[in-house]
Amino acid sequence: MSEITTQSKDRYFNNLVNGVKTVFEGMSITLASFFTRPVTVQYPEADISTDQTIQDNYKGPLSGMPPNYRGILNVDMSICTACTLCMKACPIDCIYLETVKCEKVTVIGKDGNEENKVRTCSIFKIDIGKCMFCGLCTIPCKPGSIYHTNRFEMNTQSLDKLVLSFVDDDSRQQILLKGMELDAIAEAKKKEKQALADKKAAEEQAVSKKTDKEKEPSTTDDKDNQ
Amino acid sequence: MTADLKTSYMTINMGPQHPSTHGVIRFILKTNGEIIYHCEPDIGYLHRSIEKIAESVTWQGFVPYTDRVDYVCSMNANWAYCLAVEKMMGIEIPERAEYIRVIVGELNRISSHLIAIGTADMDMGAVTPFVHCLREREYINDLLERVCGARLTYNYMTIGGVANDLPADFIQKTVEFLNHFEFAMEQINRLVTYNRIFINRFASLGVITPEQAINYNLVGPNLRGSGVNYDLRKDEPYSIYSKLDFDIPVGTGSEGILGDCYDRYIVRAKEIKESVKLIRQCLNQLPSGEIQAKVKNVIKPPQGHIYVRTETPRGDTGYFLYSNNKTSPYRLKIRTGSFTAMSIIPEISQGLFIADLVALIGSLDVVAPEVDR
Ligand code: SF4
Numbered sequence A: 001m002s003e004i005t006t007q008s009k010d011r012y013f014n015n016l017v018n019g020v021k022t023v024f025e026g027m028s029i030t031l032a033s034f035f036t037r038p039v040t041v042q043y044p045e046a047d048i049s050t051d052q053t054i055q056d057n058y059k060g061p062l063s064g065m066p067p068n069y070r071g072i073l074n075v076d077m078s079i080c081t082a083c084t085l086c087m088k089a090c091p092i093d094c095i096y097l098e099t100v101k102c103e104k105v106t107v108i109g110k111d112g113n114e115e116n117k118v119r120t121c122s123i124f125k126i127d128i129g130k131c132m133f134c135g136l137c138t139i140p141c142k143p144g145s146i147y148h149t150n151r152f153e154m155n156t157q158s159l160d161k162l163v164l165s166f167v168d169d170d171s172r173q174q175i176l177l178k179g180m181e182l183d184a185i186a187e188a189k190k191k192e193k194q195a196l197a198d199k200k201a202a203e204e205q206a207v208s209k210k211t212d213k214e215k216e217p218s219t220t221d222d223k224d225n226q
Numbered sequence B: 001m002t003a004d005l006k007t008s009y010m011t012i013n014m015g016p017q018h019p020s021t022h023g024v025i026r027f028i029l030k031t032n033g034e035i036i037y038h039c040e041p042d043i044g045y046l047h048r049s050i051e052k053i054a055e056s057v058t059w060q061g062f063v064p065y066t067d068r069v070d071y072v073c074s075m076n077a078n079w080a081y082c083l084a085v086e087k088m089m090g091i092e093i094p095e096r097a098e099y100i101r102v103i104v105g106e107l108n109r110i111s112s113h114l115i116a117i118g119t120a121d122m123d124m125g126a127v128t129p130f131v132h133c134l135r136e137r138e139y140i141n142d143l144l145e146r147v148c149g150a151r152l153t154y155n156y157m158t159i160g161g162v163a164n165d166l167p168a169d170f171i172q173k174t175v176e177f178l179n180h181f182e183f184a185m186e187q188i189n190r191l192v193t194y195n196r197i198f199i200n201r202f203a204s205l206g207v208i209t210p211e212q213a214i215n216y217n218l219v220g221p222n223l224r225g226s227g228v229n230y231d232l233r234k235d236e237p238y239s240i241y242s243k244l245d246f247d248i249p250v251g252t253g254s255e256g257i258l259g260d261c262y263d264r265y266i267v268r269a270k271e272i273k274e275s276v277k278l279i280r281q282c283l284n285q286l287p288s289g290e291i292q293a294k295v296k297n298v299i300k301p302p303q304g305h306i307y308v309r310t311e312t313p314r315g316d317t318g319y320f321l322y323s324n325n326k327t328s329p330y331r332l333k334i335r336t337g338s339f340t341a342m343s344i345i346p347e348i349s350q351g352l353f354i355a356d357l358v359a360l361i362g363s364l365d366v367v368a369p370e371v372d373r
């Protein structure tokens, strides 16, 4: 009986000592972190958009947003060749674009390669409310015209403000008019070509008929001769 | 008189918005006073029908959805899916891409385990270690953000390699981080893992025997916590794991009974160290060269099916793909570790206190979106 009580007494005191010891150990670590630099970024005060800007208001070890941060999308319409690959790559269909013909120009992409541009976008819309910032649309874009910016603050009070349009109404009118003009020209050219081709075909036919006619009697002659 | 008075079990809803359920899961408890008589997990609150979505998006377009299956370790989820499609199409990926995959995957494993042990501590009422863990995780987020441009839903791996190369200062920054992190992890361990009060709280609690663990198909650290040495990185090596040198920590029942909450906890804490070792090796051996194999813009894997498993932080994640030579999968099935971990809770929780159930859930490291998908 007495043995058991001494044993349990020992355990009790052991636990007590251990408990106090570990509490002190934990406290020492907690106290030590009082003297380290705070890691927390005071976000609205510290501009976190780049490594340089973050340094003004923040002295901690974390860094600002990297240049390849996948934020809100932007499109550089001057180098977009309207290839619609980005629209096809997006898994949730949040890019919508319509294309029309334009004057043939050569654009220089972000990576320095030249691309031929024969069509242009009359509508280019991205629904940022739906976009999941996955970056899949930027991969197939050859000139690099669709790209992520490091903007991420875009709170609005209505959903339709989240639909970004990269072609404004005025230029859309012009683009459409130009497209129609070019279409008309192309149509006229096509017709001309068609007419030319028809004429040629007719002529050829006539010629062949003539030769046939010329030949026919001769063949009959030949036959007669035989 | 007292013989006529009947007692009955009280039904309590724990969740869906309970802080210890790590997401939206509901437990229907039948309690006998403070003791649980029966516990029924009610899942499905986070179901987003990701498997069905797969049938309407392209093969590459599904990669960002795998991020959302388990957002705590999206890099590993990307990896599992991409590996499955690559195996199906017989794509060889460049060696540099393999090394990069291991580096980012193991970094993500560390951050996931930090969340696991941090939340387990927080469920036990220790909030300080949680903050320490999240602070360290923030460095990893910073590193991965530099690599791929996002902090949580990385979408970094592509079919045939990785999306972009490592930034120039990545290796130096990662080595700096690892040097700092080894010290910080030791502090976290001193703060909680070797803390007598914490050990007494976790040891001999929620014991899962090795037989039970295998029968219920537990995977990953939960299985190894029960003393079963099974890790796909060693037993069925994929990528370049067969070339790398690392150990698999298993539970030993050092503080209580084999397979208790503390074993599962300490396995995770030890695995973090192994991951650090792996990353160091990969950084030393990192070859130069291509990062992306030649893959067409629109891919159509040949007719057939495949099941590929990888070891993610929450255990064995499997992707079953069925292709009928079209631009999107005919059927896709995801198998995750958290789901089986949920199924063992009714059996283990019988007879536990309600407060101990919180510890059990914390030690199983269940992530709700991974359960429901
Ligand atoms: S980032 Fe992803 S979701 Fe957003 S528009 Fe591009 S492809 Fe679509």
Ligand code: SF4
Pocket (backbone or CB within 6 Å): A075, A079, A080, A081, A082, A083, A084, A085, A086, A087, A140, A141, A142, A143, A144, A145, A146
């Ligand atoms: S992929 Fe690029 S070039 Fe093609 S339509 Fe989209 S933004 Fe324009």
